[in-house]
Amino acid sequence: MNVDVPSTWLRCGPFPQFTDLERAFFRALQDGAGELQSIIEAQVSACKVTDRWNTHVGFYTSLVVDTARAPPVPSYVGRSVVGGGGSAEVEQVEGGLLGFLLFFEDGYLTCLEGYTFGVSETPDDLTILRLGQHELSLPSPP
Secondary structure (H helix, E strand, C coil): CCCCCCCCCEECCCCCCCCHHHHHHHHHCCCCCHHHHHHHHHHHHCEEEEEEEECCCEEEEEEEECCCCCCCCCHHHCCCEEEECCCEEECCCCCCEEEEEEEEECCEEEEEEEEECCCCCCCCCCCEEEECCCCECCCCCC
16 A cells, blocks of 8 residues: 555554455455456455555555466456445444455555444454445446
8 A cells, every 4th residue: 555654543464364354355255246256366366465554444455466376357447446335244343334445456456445334443353243245346348
């Protein structure tokens, strides 16, 4: 993530592994990514977590994909933010819900963002109660 990180954000591991919540999100994408499903699965299998920041109302997980092991998404996806069309119900978050966004650069995953609906703070370790089916909102091919 190439931004100035506010001093209030907390850096949290584990590195280079995904957390249980992150793994659950990617599993919930099954059949929700349409034509990009196999590409995203390959990228997730070939990526490492390089950084993770707890923003107190969500998190950012920075990712690096081994481009030799996974193809890029088509160019029409561009650098767009791709939103997950669902949410996670978690025990420690007021209101119980998190939403998710995926970021791509040059066809490869660079970041997973999780965010709360409201002002509830997110602890470092979240217990997933339920994770709904996620569908990606993608630009249309030309």
